[in-house]
Amino acid sequence: MVVVWGQPVNSTEHSVLVASSWSECVGNCYEDNLCVVRLEIRPSLKDLPVAWPDRRFVSCLPLGSEEGMAYGNMDFCWHYTYGSVFETEQRINEDGVKLAVKASYDYFATCPTTPNNVSSQTVTMKNSSEPYKNFDYNISISGDSWKFSYQKIPICPPDWKQFQRPATKYCMRVFTNFNKAFTQAVATADCAQYNATLSGFETNEERLWSLGQVNNVISKELKYSRIAIWVSGNRKKSCMDKSKVNNTECQGTKAFTFTDTYMKTLDGYDWAPDQPDSLKYRQVQNCIQMWVEKKPTTLHGLFDDVQCDLTNNTAKNFEVRGYVCGKIAGI
Known part of the structure; x- marks a missing residue:
C-alpha cells in the first residue's frame, strides 16, 4: 500500500x-x-x-x-x-x-x-x-x-480457454474419457454441472483449438483408431421430415438449433464430405459430432450429423469419447 x-x-x-x-x-x-x-x-x-x-x-x-x-x-x-x-x-x-x-x-x-x-x-x-x-x-x-x-x-475459470465472440468473451473446455462413451444427453448434463452448454464453434480457431486438446490425449484410446466428441447442434423439427430434408432451409447448419447461443457466423462448423446427410440411413440423425483420428484422414476435425443416442459404431470403428462445453466468461 x-x-x-x-x-x-x-x-x-x-x-x-x-x-x-x-x-x-x-x-x-x-x-x-x-x-x-x-x-x-x-x-x-x-x-x-x-x-x-x-x-x-x-x-x-x-x-x-x-x-x-x-x-x-x-x-x-x-x-x-x-x-x-x-x-x-x-x-x-x-x-x-x-x-x-x-x-x-x-x-x-x-x-x-x-x-x-x-x-x-x-x-x-x-x-x-x-x-x-x-x-x-x-x-x-x-x-x-x-x-x-x-x-x-x-474471465474464464482455470482450465477453460477464452475466446472473443462477437458480443462477449466466451470460455471453452474439452472433456474426454477413454474408458466410457457418451450420448448427447449425458454430455449436455455434464456441461450443465459447470453452468455451461455444449459448445459450438464461431471460428476455425475455436474448432482447431478443441481438436488440438483431443489430439494431445488421443493416444489413451486403445480400442479404436478414431473417436468423436459432441458439439452443439440439434436438428430442427421442421427439418426432420424426409420430404423437407433437402429443402434450402434445411441445408448445413441451417437445419439445426444451437444451445450455444453466442455464435453469429458459425464459421467453425466444417462438415465432413457429404455431410450432414440426415435421413440417408434408417434413423434420423439429429445431433452433431466432431471426428478426431489418430492418423488424420479426410474426416479429421470435421463434423457429422448422427443419432443423438449414438455412443459407438463398430462399422466406422469409433466411439464417442467426449464433448466440448462452453459458457460466457464470468460464471
Whole structure:
C-alpha cells in the first residue's frame, strides 16, 4: 500500500470503523477487497520522514501482493468500498489526513521517492464472491489530483480457454474419457454441472483449438483408431421430415438449433464430405459430432450429423469419447 497525505473530494457512501491506530485502520482495509480509509488522528511533525522538509511524503507498506485501493485520515477510520471513491487530493501534513492506496506489491517493490513519482496505473483485484471476474480500477494522477475509474472484467475459470465472440468473451473446455462413451444427453448434463452448454464453434480457431486438446490425449484410446466428441447442434423439427430434408432451409447448419447461443457466423462448423446427410440411413440423425483420428484422414476435425443416442459404431470403428462445453466468461 502507498501512503500519502490526502483525502477524498468526490465519493459516495463509506463505513466508519473503530480503530486505535493508523496501522489498525489500514490493516482493516487490507482485509477488505477494496476500500478507502480515513483515520482522524493528527500525527506530529516528528513522524514525517526526514526526506520531506516540504511537509509532503510518500511511504509504502509491504503488505504482500494483494491489490486494491485505500484512503486514510487520523481521527476516524473511514473505509470506502470498491467503486465508491472517484477522486482524491494530495494534501500536506498540517491537514492530518492520510491516503492509503492498495496497489501491486511488484509495482511498488521500489517505493516512489516523492508523491510526484507515483505514476498512474491500473490495478486488478479479486473478490471471493465473484471468483471469475477481475475487479479493475484505474488511478489517473495529475498534479495533486488522483482520479479513480472502475471496471469489472469477466474471465474464464482455470482450465477453460477464452475466446472473443462477437458480443462477449466466451470460455471453452474439452472433456474426454477413454474408458466410457457418451450420448448427447449425458454430455449436455455434464456441461450443465459447470453452468455451461455444449459448445459450438464461431471460428476455425475455436474448432482447431478443441481438436488440438483431443489430439494431445488421443493416444489413451486403445480400442479404436478414431473417436468423436459432441458439439452443439440439434436438428430442427421442421427439418426432420424426409420430404423437407433437402429443402434450402434445411441445408448445413441451417437445419439445426444451437444451445450455444453466442455464435453469429458459425464459421467453425466444417462438415465432413457429404455431410450432414440426415435421413440417408434408417434413423434420423439429429445431433452433431466432431471426428478426431489418430492418423488424420479426410474426416479429421470435421463434423457429422448422427443419432443423438449414438455412443459407438463398430462399422466406422469409433466411439464417442467426449464433448466440448462452453459458457460466457464470468460464471
